[in-house]
Amino acid sequence: MRITVMQRRKAIRAAVIVVSVTLVGGGLAACAPAGSDAGGSVTINVLAEDISYTDNWKGLLPEFEKKTGIKVNIETVPYSDQAAKILLNFSQKSSNYDVVFTDNTYGTGYYQSKYVQNLAPFEDGAKDLNTFDQFYAPYLAPMQADGATFGLPVYGESTWLMYRTDLFEQYGIDGPPTTMNELAEDAKIIYEGSGGSVAGITLRGAPGIQSVYPWAGFLRAFGGDFYADGKLAVDSAESVKATQFWADLLTNYGPDGVGNFDWEQNRIAFTQGSAAMTIDATANGPFNEDTSSSVVAGKVGYAAIPYAIPNPPASGNTDNSLNVHALYLSSFSNHKEAAYKFMAWATSEAVQANAVENTEAVGVTSQSVIKSDAYAQKYGPFQDSVLQQLATGNVNYLPAGQDANAIITEVGQALSRTLAREASAKDALTAAQRTLKTQLG
Amino acid sequence: MKTRRPVLHILRIAGVYAFVMWCILPLAWLVSTSLKSDVDAFSRVPIWFFAPEFGSYVNAWVDGGMGQAMIASATVAIVSSLLGIFAGLPLAYLTTQVWPAEAPGSARFTLGILLLTTVPPVLSLTPFYRTFFGVGLTGNPVGLTIIHTFYAILLAVLIFRSFLVSFPREIREAAMIDGLGEWGALLRTILPNVWGATFATFVLALIQSWNEFLYALLLTSGDSQTVPVTIAGFLSFFGTNWARLTAAGVIGALPIVIFAILVRKHMARGLSFGGVK
């Protein structure tokens, strides 16, 4: 009897061990790191935005992998959480990601923190694929500092004013506004003339980078900046004036719900014909002209963003952005040469030409692709305006570097509070300035 | 309770149906959006009749990596739920059968477990990430499985405890006298009586793990990315493909919805940690 009990006990113990080993083993087997050296070849990991340019790479990757023997894993995460993921990796000196794809506001900060590499030493190693001088120079500039080049541009954009030519004609407005006062007047005419059914203007109003990005154009149109004499001054007189103007404009003539508009909703409001004007990225052009999703195709005019101060400022503080999303090489990568090869290839002329041909790619950065016939044919209605805006684009449009996120988040919150009438422009911005002082020291 | 007045009876049934409509109509809309083209989906006036397009589903499954994500989610969810039961059941047994449930220590212990569930994930995210990163448990499903197991254990202890509190202790004592030992007593006398609870725990732990977003976002990558992270990944700064996003939402929710419906008989008791029988 005792023996049976002992045996039973042993059997149970054995069963427990078998079960646990299976479970743990199953877990471990499933965890074999994605793409660990398969057959001795190098694997690189890329953290990317989920965007047409990335889809384009995915389609062409087999060619690259065959040619170079480098295996590439592309991973996408929500744009809004991407920076969190990148920074947690970088701050642990992680080699998880060899290449990250993000915009220059973040990228410059990563470079200052020495999280990403100067690429100059690698340029020659992949010169058969790509070289720095093949890029349209204004697009490369935001990733250059002190003789270093720390990112290769994938797509870029500026901002501009988009307006409905048919509505302007209908209400007898002669051409796009050239001053901020005219802009407000035109918005009023159309809003009141249509009995409120068409908004005078729509802008992104959602907190954070969403509203700050177009708003920074207003800030600069009023002659303001995020800094004064090298010190943070988000509560400057110009900033308060610009914010008040921006909030009044949206409150009086904006569409319903503008306070929650992100890029997408703003774009939809405009392409669905609910607003007469919008100020946003040049990347919106193709969406406006896409007859399958836009009811305003062929009825949109493109112009420079007006100024409130006598324009244009000689200081170079222009009110249109120059924003570039680029590939950055992690300083902690164990396969820097291979990673750079991928970066050079992904931004090469051939790959970019394929993007223009097959996907949505108005922001391509290769000089020869931008000037190609294929590009002109596809983006004819606004190609000239895009190039003009890019030429005057303000490289310092948004704060960049280590403090950028904090500034954008706080100012974005102040804008949202002003628009929501939680606080006056002055109070909201003063509070933001105070918080930023505590936070950034 | 029978209502004698027919008007009240009809009102009552109408109320129930109205509530069920309120629950499922938004989901019907989600499914219909996933079958529309982008133009139709964003039309100001809803389009009631349209030719369904299944392209978004194919797109989400193949290009969007939903297939891969489902495998990753299923692996993490199943392993963590099983481990949660394996670790939670003996602990619940220890605090109800070995130590009497009426003892102050046992109550305090249960309270402690319950309160552990109140700690918000945003707090423990960074500590976990850093430590796990240091020992190579990020970027693969292992780290995430460990954390989900942690939550599964808490769930399992609370559910099993509620079942075992009223389980007569004499049975265990008899088994001990038979020389089965604690594990033997647990597996041979207790387990056969709590299959229902085990099943409920498994399903609830599975749902909890399947839906979890924050830890999954930071601890997994590439092939190990789970369903919610992959779905949210379709939200990009420019040009979110809504049909694909909604299609992915439907695909991702489907297995868990089916599972929940299949086992709904055990849900109430499990969900209330045995608060109702």
Add this chain to the structure above:
Amino acid sequence: MSAPATHQVTVKPDEREIAPPSRSPRGRRPRDILSRASLALPAAIIIVPLLVIIVVQGLQLVTHGENLLRPGSADRFVGFDNVLRAFSDPTLFGSIRVTLIYVFVGVGIEMVLGVAVALALHGRVPGKGILRALILIPMVLTPVVAGLMWRLLLDPTSGFINWFLDTVGIGGHAFLADPATALGTVILVEVWQNTPFVVIIVLAGLESLDPSPFEAAQVDGATGLRLLRHITLPLLVPVLSIVILLRVIDAVKTFAIINTMTKGGPGTSTLAISNYVYRIGFETFDIGYATTVGVLVSLAVLVILFPTTTRLMGLRVRKVRG
């Protein structure tokens, strides 16, 4: 004794005498202790290290001014600066207010609506089985998907809800963009997702009630509301307490719905605590301060919930050992 169905073992007196002393229930021999400890071992292997990680790393983060964007900032010891900063942070107090409203209003509506629906479902309803299955769906839906779905439905330009309100003549409204309605709308989604939880548990509670008090009351002529007030609800109290407690614990941690619907805006009108902590930690990367806020709030929640929980769960911890 080798019968397979050992759970039916009965104790025979003679065996008790034969059994060696170590098998007695009061046994405190090392082997017994060891075998009991082994019961806690699997859980301890996972739980203890994770708790240690939270405490050790948490302490490190709370006392240092770390910012992810600044290499080296992890070594900057700041003592209690982060804690002091929290006590003078108006946004934090705002987010505590938002969370309290969210929890009280949200869970309040869920309880009232849930109990009403459960009472209505208790009894004869055509198609009851299917209805009970359908009700489950919102509850198990991934919160990320639920939030996105409602955001699209509520979109002021192309969302279905505003079209519907316009059509029936009430007039649409940008619910999520107006600070007066944004929090209410987010709470509505919380209610949509979690009322089924209340319904399912309360319904199961109703079905397990002892019928005799009802029969007695009906004999006495009590019907309708009086029956509900004097018999049904008092009998349901234990179930209702558990439901409230579990809903409160969950609602305090709310993150995904708000994150996908409003990100805390407009202004700070829907910025709940978890969303605020996420904003500090993972948008401005001020990770030391974010952790401090998280720790303080968790402690506050524990202090508030501890006594309530003890009472609600019937887990009275006796102060004096009897």
